[in-house]
Amino acid sequence: MFLLTLGVLLWSFAHLFKRLAPTARARLGDPGKGAVALVLVLSVVLMVIGYRGADFEPVYSPLPGMGHLNNLLMLVSVFLFGVGGTKGTLYTKMRHPMLTGVIVWSVAHLLVNGDVASIVLFGGLAIWAVVEIVLINAAGPWARPTGGRGLKGDAMNLAGTLVLYGLIAGVHIWLGHNPFVGTYG
Numbered sequence: 001m002f003l004l005t006l007g008v009l010l011w012s013f014a015h016l017f018k019r020l021a022p023t024a025r026a027r028l029g030d031p032g033k034g035a036v037a038l039v040l041v042l043s044v045v046l047m048v049i050g051y052r053g054a055d056f057e058p059v060y061s062p063l064p065g066m067g068h069l070n071n072l073l074m075l076v077s078v079f080l081f082g083v084g085g086t087k088g089t090l091y092t093k094m095r096h097p098m099l100t101g102v103i104v105w106s107v108a109h110l111l112v113n114g115d116v117a118s119i120v121l122f123g124g125l126a127i128w129a130v131v132e133i134v135l136i137n138a139a140g141p142w143a144r145p146t147g148g149r150g151l152k153g154d155a156m157n158l159a160g161t162l163v164l165y166g167l168i169a170g171v172h173i174w175l176g177h178n179p180f181v182g183t184y185g
Contacts, residue, residue, distance in 0.1 A: 001054050007045070007046030007047035010046065016128070067112055070112045074108050081097070084097055087153045089153070095137075106122040107122075110122050110126075
């Protein structure tokens, strides 16, 4: 559990460093970006190793059928991750699509995983995303982007979402967690 917690904390602080200590971050310049990227890679490795190695300590039992809601929320989450890249209709209407996608992803996983490690991982990343949104919003008003591709961007995002969702589901099945069985345990 230590590695998992350390990974979540490193992820959070590496992302929040720019917001919490902008002067220190600016002094680091471009080499600082590389250092932050290295810390982020290390945090992901720690989260994966820590989560996979954590003992199963149940806290609550997911309700039957929550896997189906998880799947729907995951489609929404993956779509939100692509909003900025494909610049569809939500691009000019939504300030934090990726961070919102992280929150949806976290909630989806907490619906089907009621153990301590899942609460640390998914709950911790949801808290980080909420804090990040609050800090970004407090930093100043949103300069709403203009343009975008409209429905063409949405179509591109939807196609990418379905492909990526299929890959994610395939990896989960390969790891022994079939997302299409309706409930997990």
